[in-house]
Amino acid sequence: MAALGLLLALCDPVVPGSLTGRAAAMSPDHTSLPTMTEIAFTAIPGWQEDDQGKALAAFLRFCVPPFPFLRAEPFGLSAGDAADLCREASEVPDADTDAARSFFEARFTPYRIDTNGFVTGYFEPELPASRVRTPDFSVPLLKAPAGLEAITDANRPEDWPAELSHGLRTDKGLVPLPDRGEIMDGALDDEHLELVWLADPVDAYFVHVQGSARLRLTDGSVMRVGYAGKAGYPYTSIARVLVERGEGTPEELTMSGLRKWLEDNPDRRDALFKENRSFIFFREVTLENPDDGPVGAADLPLVAGRSLAVDPRHIPYGMPVFVSAGIPDPERPKTQFGRLLIADDTGSAIRGEARGDIFTGSGDRAGQIAGDIRHTGEMILLLPRRDH
Numbered sequence: 001m002a003a004l005g006l007l008l009a010l011c012d013p014v015v016p017g018s019l020t021g022r023a024a025a026m027s028p029d030h031t032s033l034p035t036m037t038e039i040a041f042t043a044i045p046g047w048q049e050d051d052q053g054k055a056l057a058a059f060l061r062f063c064v065p066p067f068p069f070l071r072a073e074p075f076g077l078s079a080g081d082a083a084d085l086c087r088e089a090s091e092v093p094d095a096d097t098d099a100a101r102s103f104f105e106a107r108f109t110p111y112r113i114d115t116n117g118f119v120t121g122y123f124e125p126e127l128p129a130s131r132v133r134t135p136d137f138s139v140p141l142l143k144a145p146a147g148l149e150a151i152t153d154a155n156r157p158e159d160w161p162a163e164l165s166h167g168l169r170t171d172k173g174l175v176p177l178p179d180r181g182e183i184m185d186g187a188l189d190d191e192h193l194e195l196v197w198l199a200d201p202v203d204a205y206f207v208h209v210q211g212s213a214r215l216r217l218t219d220g221s222v223m224r225v226g227y228a229g230k231a232g233y234p235y236t237s238i239a240r241v242l243v244e245r246g247e248g249t250p251e252e253l254t255m256s257g258l259r260k261w262l263e264d265n266p267d268r269r270d271a272l273f274k275e276n277r278s279f280i281f282f283r284e285v286t287l288e289n290p291d292d293g294p295v296g297a298a299d300l301p302l303v304a305g306r307s308l309a310v311d312p313r314h315i316p317y318g319m320p321v322f323v324s325a326g327i328p329d330p331e332r333p334k335t336q337f338g339r340l341l342i343a344d345d346t347g348s349a350i351r352g353e354a355r356g357d358i359f360t361g362s363g364d365r366a367g368q369i370a371g372d373i374r375h376t377g378e379m380i381l382l383l384p385r386r387d388h
Contacts (some may be wrong), residue, residue: 034353046338053342069318108382117354120368129215137197166232181274233277296345304361309345325377
């Protein structure tokens with residue numbers, strides 16, 4: 001996360017609740033589409049300039065029988081209609097932008113979300129790590145404890161605190177887990193949950209914020225870690241805590257500014273970490289292709305520049321979303337950002353009808369790109385046509 005933008009510093013972006021670590025990996029029981037207005041493709045700024053072939057490749061990840069995302073509401077396609085849609089998508093020649101654009105225009109209808117949009121960026125950090133504790137690697141990322149459960153209407157105890165999203169199943173029923181401060185003080189030490197060891201507690205904290213990481217191990221191999229659950233406490237922005245205390249302005253406490261404060265104040269660092277009671281657990285993620293992005297909430301590898309984290313209560317996974325925002329396009333610096341993305345992830349801070357978080361890739365360069373994204377914009381949803 002080299003130099004992430006203000007919102008990533010002030011809010012919790014990807015915790016992947018997603019499988020990348022950013023939020024709960026499951027879709028909500030019910031999705032209510034945003035208030036929106038049908039428009040023409042010709043009214044979408046930047047539509048003709050975008051490379052819809054890259055978006056189509058990202059969309060095809062959802063074309064796996066029995067097409068669970070495309071058959072769920074609000075898509076609500078039948079198995080046959082979903083198969084037909086995906087067959088047509090797969091027949092578009094690779095790298096044929098015009099054919100991909102024509103496919104979306106023929107098979108989807110665009111709707112502009114009436115609410116003003118806001119987008120940020122997120123990425124996958126790359127860090128050195130060790131599978132065993134050493135003098136140089138002594139900061140653990142923890143596995144989920146046995147019995148960790150997300151709280152739902154089906155399993156919620158009558159007296160369960162409303163703010164707790166997860167609990168621990170025991171012989172006495174569901175009980176709250178310790179929070180970040182208690183875990184830092186050793187509350188789970190006897191469980192031996194250490195998954196992998198990092199060198200820097202600041203890096204470890206930001207992996208918690210991002211929810212996933214690509215780790216370069218001491219033996220030369222690469223390990224991917226992703227979200228496995230959380231202690232369930234609400235997220236508190238430690239950057240916002242510092243702003244409220246008068247120790248910096250929002251403009252100063254970007255991700256890089258927050259990191260500098262933590263490095264300059266090692267004696268106050270842990271106390272500040274404890275202000276955020278939220279704590280993330282991790283798992284090792286094995287991908288068929290090591291070059292793939294981290295796994296998102298839709299349980300699919302994210303695609304740099306084409307994956308969008310959304311609030312799944314309003315935008316379902318698999319939906320094409322055209323995002324227009326007043327930032328330079330990383331691939332075309334002299335052009336305003338206007339791209340067709342695919343909703344496939346979420347995050348604890350990604351809340352609202354027109355809130356989006358753009359996945360920019362892995363490593364330092366991706367972090368620099370993500371750090372430049374904090375803009376209002378317009379979001380346009382593409383829904384499958386029913387009259388095709």
